[in-house]
Amino acid sequence: MIAIDIIQRAAEDLMAKAAIEIPDDYLAGVEDMANTERGDLSAFVLRAMLENYVAAKEDRRAMCADTGVPRWYVKIGNDARMEGGPVALESTLRRATAKATHDVPLRPNRVHPLWRTDHNNNVGINAPEIEYSFEPDANWIDVTAVHKGGLFGTDYRMLFPGDGVEGIKRFFLDTLVAFGKRGLACQPAIVGIGLGGSKDTCMTLGKQAACLRVVGNRNPDPKIAALEEELKELGNSIGMGAMGFVGSSMVVDCHIEAGYTHTGGMPMSVHCFCLSSRRAVARIHADGRVETRTDPQWFTPYMRRETVEWESPETSLKKSG
Amino acid sequence: MGKPGDKLKKVRLTTPVSAEAIAKLEIGSVVTLDGCIYTGREGVYKRILDDGTTPPVDLAALSNVNFHCSPAAAVRDDGSYRVGAVTATASFRFAKWLPRWFEVSGARVIIGKGGMSAEDYKNIFVPAGAVYLTTVGYGTGALLGRGIKHVKAAHWLDDLGIAQAMWVFEVENFGPFLVESDLQGNSLFEQANAQIATGLKALYAGTRPAILSRYGETDERSDELI
Numbered sequence: 001m002i003a004i005d006i007i008q009r010a011a012e013d014l015m016a017k018a019a020i021e022i023p024d025d026y027l028a029g030v031e032d033m034a035n036t037e038r039g040d041l042s043a044f045v046l047r048a049m050l051e052n053y054v055a056a057k058e059d060r061r062a063m064c065a066d067t068g069v070p071r072w073y074v075k076i077g078n079d080a081r082m083e084g085g086p087v088a089l090e091s092t093l094r095r096a097t098a099k100a101t102h103d104v105p106l107r108p109n110r111v112h113p114l115w116r117t118d119h120n121n122n123v124g125i126n127a128p129e130i131e132y133s134f135e136p137d138a139n140w141i142d143v144t145a146v147h148k149g150g151l152f153g154t155d156y157r158m159l160f161p162g163d164g165v166e167g168i169k170r171f172f173l174d175t176l177v178a179f180g181k182r183g184l185a186c187q188p189a190i191v192g193i194g195l196g197g198s199k200d201t202c203m204t205l206g207k208q209a210a211c212l213r214v215v216g217n218r219n220p221d222p223k224i225a226a227l228e229e230e231l232k233e234l235g236n237s238i239g240m241g242a243m244g245f246v247g248s249s250m251v252v253d254c255h256i257e258a259g260y261t262h263t264g265g266m267p268m269s270v271h272c273f274c275l276s277s278r279r280a281v282a283r284i285h286a287d288g289r290v291e292t293r294t295d296p297q298w299f300t301p302y303m304r305r306e307t308v309e310w311e312s313p314e315t316s317l318k319k320s321g
Numbered sequence: 322m323g324k325p326g327d328k329l330k331k332v333r334l335t336t337p338v339s340a341e342a343i344a345k346l347e348i349g350s351v352v353t354l355d356g357c358i359y360t361g362r363e364g365v366y367k368r369i370l371d372d373g374t375t376p377p378v379d380l381a382a383l384s385n386v387n388f389h390c391s392p393a394a395a396v397r398d399d400g401s402y403r404v405g406a407v408t409a410t411a412s413f414r415f416a417k418w419l420p421r422w423f424e425v426s427g428a429r430v431i432i433g434k435g436g437m438s439a440e441d442y443k444n445i446f447v448p449a450g451a452v453y454l455t456t457v458g459y460g461t462g463a464l465l466g467r468g469i470k471h472v473k474a475a476h477w478l479d480d481l482g483i484a485q486a487m488w489v490f491e492v493e494n495f496g497p498f499l500v501e502s503d504l505q506g507n508s509l510f511e512q513a514n515a516q517i518a519t520g521l522k523a524l525y526a527g528t529r530p531a532i533l534s535r536y537g538e539t540d541e542r543s544d545e546l547i
């Protein structure tokens with residue numbers, strides 16, 4: 001049984017960590033780009049960002065004052081039990097959000113869409129989002145905090161099978177060109193693409209692809225992995241860099257997630273995880289140990305399963321052997 | 322040979338920024354600021370310009386630098402303020418208030434995210450003798466936070482909330498910013514857009530328009546959407 005106050009403390013810590021410490025994989029990606037960027041203004045911007053990440057860690061202050069929209073991803077091991085059940089877990093994550101908003105401090109960004117009511121704590125109706133997934137043969141809980149920035153840099157479109165890969169490329173370029181101008185998307189970004197699913201699944205998968213996979217990670221389907229590489233190159237050949245200045249730094253990496261979709265359609269979503277690609281993860285073990293990391297390991301083989309019943313890769317290997 | 326970006330011109334300005342200093346600014350120069358600045362965005366503009374509320378202080382005497390920003394700040398239990406990171410917000414949404422804002426406030430330097438359209442510079446900024454500085458990368462919240470030495474006031478905090486209140490900051494070596502518009506109405510962003518636009522046709526070669534198009538869509542990739 002995992003004690004709820006352990007989850008609470010871990011969650012508060014994650015809110016601060018995500019806001020202050022740029023993840024290593026993304027940092028290395030931006031450093032590479034800063035070394036190869038030829039555009040004067042774009043290179044200057046990248047170097048200022050690298051200085052900013054250092055300043056944030058040194059001063060223990062948020063790297064960007066725009067908190068974006070803080071949200072949670074929770075992966076629950078099938079054998080994990082937590083004190084107070086899921087309702088206590090949700091209260092804890094809401095409490096941690098409110099507390100960290102005051103303590104870090106983070107900008108209270110969340111308001112009612114019509115009345116603009118602001119509780120000054122990033123908590124409200126349907127906020128913060130909490131998304132769940134599950135993992136077989138595990139007794140831990142993985143909690144991931146993401147502060148997802150951006151009013152800009154995301155789009156959705158219903159494409160059709162006839163649009164093909166050419167259509168996918170065009171919509172990808174459209175989104176980057178449109179939101180890359182003046183750097184509205186705060187690029188270079190980790191670009192997540194959702195392909196297929198229902199409309200909502202398509203959006204969800206794309207956002208998760210952007211926020212929950214690390215730079216350098218590839219989709220296990222080799223053809224999708226190749227498309228990820230190709231789109232990354234394509235995005236970096238627009239001629240545009242950081243802040244929309246002339247350059248080559250748009251896409252730190254591209255991640256695609258697929259979901260089975262309506263036989264007539266091929267919906268697509270594009271999401272930019274910005275210059276403040278903020279994520280932090282804690283694994284909370286059954287014995288109360290807490291391990292933190294920056295790779296959410298969200299898309300497990302179980303998450304991407306294709307068949308009716310789940311068989312772990314090891315079991316199926318044993319059977320066939 | 323230096324690294325790309327090394328040769329950008331650097332300028333340090335003190336508030337209130339003089340008309341001569343403003344006239345000398347060239348687009349693409351890197352600026353840092355010393356002195357006093359205040360934040361103001363839709364909440365403040367609505368209150369003063371639409372509702373006719375008197376500004377909480379004599380703005381012209383305070384500073385001529387208006388920052389489109391909301392800080393990541395908190396009020397301590399003793400009522401003092403703690404400012405962490407500071408980041409600009411996208412300015413193009415505020416264009417409709419600016420002509421009167423320049424009149425009422427005496428502001429001559431706007432700092433924000435993303436700039437305005439060249440049209441706005443020509444019609445609103447140039448006649449007012451004002452220029453636009455853009456924050457860098459946009460996420461340099463920690464660097465900008467470091468430049469804030471003191472919170473002089475947070476006006477209308479209770480009514481407008483932390484994000485929309487009018488914060489008055491004393492700043493030192495505050496930046497970096499890039500000069501986005503000058504007194505001739507040139508725009509650094511539009512210059513970049515025009516250069517990049519020349520390669521877009523070749524980039525799109527081999528792609529094709531979506532089978533189902535959308536209302537209001539522009540297929541001219543050199544167009545902006547703001």
Ligand code: SF4
Pocket residue numbers: 064065066067068148149150151185186274275276408458459460
């Ligand atoms: S998109 Fe990201 S880097 Fe840009 S202002 Fe928002 S949180 Fe900051």
